[in-house]
Amino acid sequence: MSGPATPSIERSDPDIQSMAHAIRFLAVDAIREAGEGHQGVPLGMAEIAATLFARHLKADPQNPLWPDRDRLVLSNGHGSMLLYALLHLAGYDEISLDQIKAFRKLGSLCAGHPEIEQHAGIEITTGLLGQGIACAVGMAVAEARLAAEFGSECVDHRTWAFVGDGCLQEGMGQEAISLAGHLRLGKLAFLWDDNRITDDGDTLLAISEDIPARFRAANWQVIEVDGHDIAALDAAMDQARQDPRPSLIACRTVIAKGIARLQGQRGGHSAPLTDADVADMRRDLGWNHPAFDIPRSVYDDYDTVMTRGRTEHALWKARLASDPGRAEFDRWHSFGLPSDWSNVLADLPHHFANAPGPKGTINASGAVCDALDQVLPELLVLCADLEAPTGHKRSRAGFGVQNRAGSYVHCGVREHLMGAMACGIAAHGGLRPINVTYLAFADYERAAMRMAALMKLPALFVFSHDSIGVGSNGPTHQPVETLAAYRAMPNMRVFRPADVTETAEAWQIALEHLKGPTMLALSRQDAPPVCPARSENLSRLGGYLLREPDEQRDITLIATGTEVALALQASETLKAEGINAAVVSLPCWELFEDQSADYRNAVLGQVPRIGIEAALRFGWDRYLRPEDAFVGMPGFGASAKAEVLFDHFGITDTAICNAARDLLQKH
Template sequence: MSSIDTQKLSNAIRFLAIDAIVRAGEGHQGVPLGMAEIATALFTRHLKFNPADPQWPDRDRFVLSNGHGSMLLYALLHLTGYANFGIDQIRTFREMGSHCEGHPEFDTASGIEVTTGPLGQGIANAFGMAVAEAYLNAKFGAGIVDHYTYAFVGDGCLQEGVGQEMISLAGHLKLGKLILCWDDNRITDDGSTTLSISENVSERFRVAGWHVVEVDGHDLEAVSDALAQAKADPRPSMLACRTTIARGIARLQGQRGGHSGRLFDKDADAARNAMNWPHAPFEIPDDVLHSWREAGRRSEDEYRAWRERVASLPAPARAEFDRIQAGELPEGWRQTLETYKRDAGTRDEAPGGIMISAEINDLLANVLPERMVGCADLEAPTSHKRSLRAFTVEDRGGAYVHCGVREHVMGAMANGMAAHGGVIPLTVTYLAFSDYERPAMRMAALMGLPVKFVFSHDSIGVAKNGPTHQPVEILASLRAMPNMHVFRPADAVEAAECWMLAYERTSGPSTMVFARQALPLVRTKHEDDNRSARGGYVLAEAEGGVRRVTLIATGSEVALALAAREQLQAAGIATAVVSMPCCERFDDEDAAYRSSVLGADAVRVVVEAAVRFGWDRYIGERGGFVGMKGFGASGAAEALYEHFGITPRHIVEEVKRHL
């Protein structure tokens, strides 16, 4: 293609963006106009993709981390021929129901790899995709999962802490197939980047071990050469692309307003004149569209060759590859946990809560080889490494990622792995630090990614480390999140059941919450049913008459509720105990079941070593609560439970107050 051709190709992106943004009355033109040449270089010469099969497992991944520039992505998907991005979609940018939403929303079937917008998440997702690729590449051999991961990124993503964590960890892990293109336009929404940053960003990457190429972002040939260098270099690469924000809009380009200042028809008209683009809005001339569609078919040979390679894999490898790509669990995984559950019900000793989770997951290490575990420098106290090897530069087959003290990128990495496919990611840290990971957890919930977020040290049971390390509000804050299932099992039996439910859940993330302290057995009678499946259930029914009281508890407090029930029953008060390992699942049950469990006419007292917020829907107007009223304190666990009034005696008192 001649040089005038490539400029037309880039301008096609520009005018689709301009026309859509003018029509919508809002949008962010800075990115699509500033990165049009970079995108053209990548999509017409380097990216391995197939618009006819957007979910081709071995496609290169492309993440628009500066997701506000969504029209860049939509323009590319339209031009290269993705079925769900016809011109009608571009015309309805930002309207209800359009595929062209304000920010890109996860939809791999349509060509969107991941939801982006909250800054820093996208590049951290891309990092996770590159980890998954390296792991699967090692597992199946080169040529099966063997692709690059590209991310476009603006200044904001690189200022965010999660972005900085990613730079450090990706450099450490030397993920050579991760390539960032930085839109170095030196403008933010507030004005010059010099308002808030002085450091040499390229140098910051180099310190972390990255390969950096500095290039004119409007010189397509130079960008293409830089991409070629990046692909060849064994280090992760960052292309520092010097660009002009909103290039092509004379009134705004290179200015603060270029970011998202409103565009009008007259801006579009002026741009048409200046760039010699005499076509009507949303009209792409045939020759330009033809070239773009050709680019969309560039990887067809590679696609066919890949299919042949997969087809000629030995049958067991082929079956395994198909299985993990489909996200299906293998034969026997459930039996492993059923056996654990049966054995757990007969054990004498009471293991620490998080140790139960570690035991369960260790049993799955070989049964579910697609599991990858990230942990934030807490290997010993959370114990989910065990028989896993570390994922390192030398050993890409290791399934345990030492994330360092970087919870945020750990969570976002897991999202990227889940979006990539072929891998089931877990992350492990303390519950008190889930707040550090929370922006990524929200994205998992929003995207419906089946990440397992595992937490230990779930209450004042942490004891002497004090209130900084004692979650009290965090269970509530996570239960408030749509599409997040929060599991807090009471013992090893429930833990096995909850882990079965978490591994079965594919429509969203699961938060697995465990105590640090020992969880004595509360499910002493074996039952084949997964009782946790309904979220809450009657663990011990009232005896000696009509139920007058229902004690509802979770996790480590179920044992306290059982002890209180003994005292109440002894006093002639017919009392049931409900274990509620997962409120979200319970809420999905029908009203009759819920009412039968809660006890329509019973006084209900909830017991949880956390705040009451969110529990009133079960307590109703006559019941009570035994738990925390504020932050915790530093002291021995027994002293704290007594001090904060979370004991069988206090439960009995609370019941009597409400009877």
């Protein structure tokens, strides 16, 4: 439970209806000024939003980054003016009237859809339907885990999500509902804008299910309420705060309420507004203030209600100051790494090589994750029903209703949700999300991973079964184009480590990298150690000479992942024939691109080159010239044992040697 309301709220009686109307008019004025935008949500949810801020949300606009603030997610992100209007009115200084007047213009904080700017009160980027509520589940999990660690004196806040019909039609919405109910995330509430209109028109065009029943089936509390009745909304939010289950407040609303021509209509969603619409709305609602002119009394009312949050913040600060866990709390919340944290990784390659068990790079990653459990307890591992084949649980306890301290979340077969949860957890702060599944399933969470990249969140996505090394599960389960598809994504670092050493190095780089997500593509099949023991993290270079020939280089073999071992074998064979092959390991293209052109040219060499990767050539032309060769996949894979497939598709040391001889003959 959040703390009790402070006396100040009793003293004055804010005019919540006017607070709501102020949202309405700021929204339509901004949309009219921009010439486009989505008025449906801010007009339909104005009372909901005003009531939430007036009575329930715990926030201190002067300290928007306060870790124990309630989190507010606008999952129906197209209604962004609702959020900007609210933030402005509530006193988030960065959302000035000038910013609002620049709604949807280049450089404005008030972008078409909310884009994460937490210093301004925008908690998370939304706009792709479903992502917001799935992120909200991640935030609520983070809160529960942190509360278990630091106690409710330091961590006790809620996550509120504004939700549209679209979010609840998206499959990931159901994944969110199902897991939130299962995990009994009682501090999570969805405020559903049940306006029965989508872009196409009446929701009945495409949906006729009983949505509240679906929530109830997933163990949510469901409260149905008139979304324009402030007292009823207030009571519903109270009820949500009392219940140990997550709550759906199903708010029956009228889309675009206030604009006579559009309200309750399909056009209410985002049809262009006219001057007459806005003038009529001023008349109908008795709002006698010019555009962008909000009466002082409304600002005062917002200021008054925000006193509750300011007071709570002050009390919290005092509690934290005397809390024995303060230093660790601060470290977690600044994503700081303890000094010497990476020492546990120093001997790991040696131990891993000598320990029993499978030796894929996914297993190496599991060993790293396990070694870090004690050193970095802020890691929160999420896995989509693949505990055994990915091996990242080990000593970790499961996070659940009975154990909020667990650091391993069984997400079920819900990859898309898991991807968005990672965004929500990272955006929440305090914890470092580590997602684990197969690389073939990366497509399921791609939209969420793109959000992590767009938001530059420090999330780590660990993928196993990264190639035809999957074996007999066949082409559905064999990524061949997935590496390229993610290398194409801005801000996403893609690592494909060659062995345990590079796997540990990739983890280190990923955890030190706070300005964007990282993904690891790891092997199911054994990856023999190829890197000599070394004290320097060479993976930081993205690519480096793993083996330099004693004599002048004739050819360069450039490989990633398990194919680095093949390249080394081939170089041995070629050496016996008098061909001097350099072997380059290229675990991370993005980091390699960050190096100087001179370094890159020196590594790749001005000699014939062969790219080697059990994947498609697409993208490799960055490093291969038309006259160079590629040893990899020609298309989708097949069902057979891994070793049969590598042979079948010609990804072998023999094939590399043949390609090398061919190239040098032509040269």
